[in-house]
Amino acid sequence: MEANGSILTNKYSEGLPNARYYGGNEYIDELEVLCRKRALQAFNLDPAKWGVNVQPYSGSTANFAALTALIQPNDRLMGLGLPDGGHLTHGYYTAKKKMTASSIYFQSFPYAIHPETNLIDYEKLASQAKIFKPRLIICGASAYPRDWDYANLKATAEKEGAWLMADIAHTSGLIAAQELNNPFEYCDVVTTTTQVQIYLFPESELKHLPTDTKLSVVPDLENAKDLEKRVNDAVFPACQGGPHNNTIAAIATALLQVSQPSWKAYAKQVIANARTLADALVAHGYKLQTAGTDNHLVLWDLRPIGLTGSKVEKVCDLMGITINKNAVSGDASAQVPGGIRLGTSALTSRDMREEDIKVVADFLHRAVQLSLLLQKEAGSKLLKDFVRVATVQEEGKEGFALV
Ligand code: PLP
Numbered sequence: 140m141e142a143n144g145s146i147l148t149n150k151y152s153e154g155l156p157n158a159r160y161y162g163g164n165e166y167i168d169e170l171e172v173l174c175r176k177r178a179l180q181a182f183n184l185d186p187a188k189w190g191v192n193v194q195p196y197s198g199s200t201a202n203f204a205a206l207t208a209l210i211q212p213n214d215r216l217m218g219l220g221l222p223d224g225g226h227l228t229h230g231y232y233t234a235k236k237k238m239t240a241s242s243i244y245f246q247s248f249p250y251a252i253h254p255e256t257n258l259i260d261y262e263k264l265a266s267q268a269k270i271f272k273p274r275l276i277i278c279g280a281s282a283y284p285r286d287w288d289y290a291n292l293k294a295t296a297e298k299e300g301a302w303l304m305a306d307i308a309h310t311s312g313l314i315a316a317q318e319l320n321n322p323f324e325y326c327d328v329v330t331t332t333t334q335v336q337i338y339l340f341p342e343s344e345l346k347h348l349p350t351d352t353k354l355s356v357v358p359d360l361e362n363a364k365d366l367e368k369r370v371n372d373a374v375f376p377a378c379q380g381g382p383h384n385n386t387i388a389a390i391a392t393a394l395l396q397v398s399q400p401s402w403k404a405y406a407k408q409v410i411a412n413a414r415t416l417a418d419a420l421v422a423h424g425y426k427l428q429t430a431g432t433d434n435h436l437v438l439w440d441l442r443p444i445g446l447t448g449s450k451v452e453k454v455c456d457l458m459g460i461t462i463n464k465n466a467v468s469g470d471a472s473a474q475v476p477g478g479i480r481l482g483t484s485a486l487t488s489r490d491m492r493e494e495d496i497k498v499v500a501d502f503l504h505r506a507v508q509l510s511l512l513l514q515k516e517a518g519s520k521l522l523k524d525f526v527r528v529a530t531v532q533e534e535g536k537e538g539f540a541l542v
Pocket residue numbers: 197198199200202226228279280281306307308309332
């Protein structure tokens with residue numbers, strides 16, 4: 140927060156270090172070079188082989204810059220469909236409308252998860268790619284609780300002559316800690332946000348908080364230098380103007396922390412907490428998409444108990460628990476989806492361990508039971524109307540009261 144709110148916000152610096160379009164950037168250059176160095180360190184990447192651009196203003200901008208660098212307007216791309224956990228910027232469109240720049244300027248054909256296992260259907264993806272002939276395959280997701288088989292995707296991409304890009308926005312911290320498969324071994328370009336996982340955790344000696352700057356990392360290829368230039372040119376001037384130096388300073392601070400040995404312990408705890416949460420919800424009899432998790436994320440399918448994610452989200456809001464409604468496999472609407480998405484990164488940053496997470500699971504269980512009760516007793520309209528919900532406990536006898 141100190142870096143983000145600093146005087147660095149006032150300096151304009153279009154261009155790259157030592158190649159700016161403005162004077163007075165001596166210290167800005169040092170800052171950006173340091174941030175790039177730390178980004179490569181955080182992901183264990185050899186600076187002789189890898190390039191990195193830390194200027195994108197957000198994950199969406201980083202992704203559009205990566206598309207701009209890799210493919211031409213109207214080229215074909217394949218990303219995981221939004222209802223299956225993909226992100227808007229991976230080519231999302233609806234039957235009525237091309238919703239995002241990634242489907243307006245490119246031809247998009249989403250791949251899907253398997254309807255029974257809810258895991259990425261790599262076989263079907265390969266057969267669809269054979270027909271669709273994408274120039275780019277995007278992997279990574281906003282709501283996928285399992286790890287990715289990058290080797291499999293690389294084989295398909297190579298076969299069809301496509302680039303492979305990973306958007307690791309959700310799992311970058313776990314990947315940096317080497318707790319998940321490594322996309323850098325297989326992907327041509329990797330992008331990430333930093334707000335999901337690259338930030339403070341309690342044991343940190345550095346008292347700095349999350350940042351909002353995004354990265355795009357360029358790979359080790361024979362033509363890496365060419366690709367690095369393509370990415371740099373795509374970020375500026377193709378998609379952006381001057382970088383936000385204050386956020387680059389903040390991300391440099393956060394990345395230092397990611398490079399510390401203690402980050403590994405944090406990442407392990409994030410995953411242990413997510414597994415504990417998943418197990419506790421299953422023990423309560425609930426259904427989770429893919430029946431568990433490999434990462435920080437739990438996707439809870441509420442349809443078997445007849446609730447929507449929107450109702451549970453509303454009740455949780457009223458109870459002071461922040462979650463988000465989320466589509467689960469087979470859902471028709473993202474506005475009224477059948478599930479909720481939970482993540483353990485923030486709770487772990489508050490130093491919560493397995494025992495704490497079990498208590499959180501109990502709170503969530505009560506929120507869902509309350510949602511059911513409200514739905515049954517008063518109809519769903521009441522959920523929008525009432526002001527506050529209190530959960531009361533009397534001599535071990537649990538009940539719900541509306542206030
Ligand atoms: N990519 C993925 C996988 C995301 O989940 C998100 C958002 O959380 C983004 C990209 C976009 O990031 P931003 O909202 O910072 O543009």
